[in-house]
Amino acid sequence: MGADMSDKQNKFDRCLYFSANALSRETEKLADDEFAKTGLAPSHAFLLIAVIDKPGIQPMEISRILMLSPSTITRFVEKLELQGLVQRTVSGKNTAVSATEKGISLKPALMESWASLTIRYTDILGKEKSKKLTARIFKSAVKLAAKNIR
Numbered sequence: 001m002g003a004d005m006s007d008k009q010n011k012f013d014r015c016l017y018f019s020a021n022a023l024s025r026e027t028e029k030l031a032d033d034e035f036a037k038t039g040l041a042p043s044h045a046f047l048l049i050a051v052i053d054k055p056g057i058q059p060m061e062i063s064r065i066l067m068l069s070p071s072t073i074t075r076f077v078e079k080l081e082l083q084g085l086v087q088r089t090v091s092g093k094n095t096a097v098s099a100t101e102k103g104i105s106l107k108p109a110l111m112e113s114w115a116s117l118t119i120r121y122t123d124i125l126g127k128e129k130s131k132k133l134t135a136r137i138f139k140s141a142v143k144l145a146a147k148n149i150r
Helices: 016-038 042-053 059-066 070-082 101-105 107-125 127-147
Strands: 086-091 094-099
Touching (some): 042 059, 042 101, 059 070, 094 101
């Protein structure tokens, strides 16, 4: 999109699907820019933060926290494992994911990137609007996820 669409009428502007995806594309650009210095995609960075914050976390819990499918979490963990950032420990039917020292050493850069991302969109949207929008979007996502169980 790129251009200022605020004064232009768009026939899709009342469609949640269209609006959410347009917002996602724009925030993805910002996030990609901010997390580039870590060498990780934003989604991988957030998974690594979750693992660092809770060593031995189960993939299903990561899936719940990040609101991503278990198969997506498995792919992300495998990629981070190949990079030497996380390790999996299997005990019976349970798998635990923990960050390696290399992964843990990235936490300051990850947190800096996350903070920079927040500053960027807050500067654009305004502090109060940004906080309210984030809270509303998250609550809506949780509600839709609860009703959209397949």
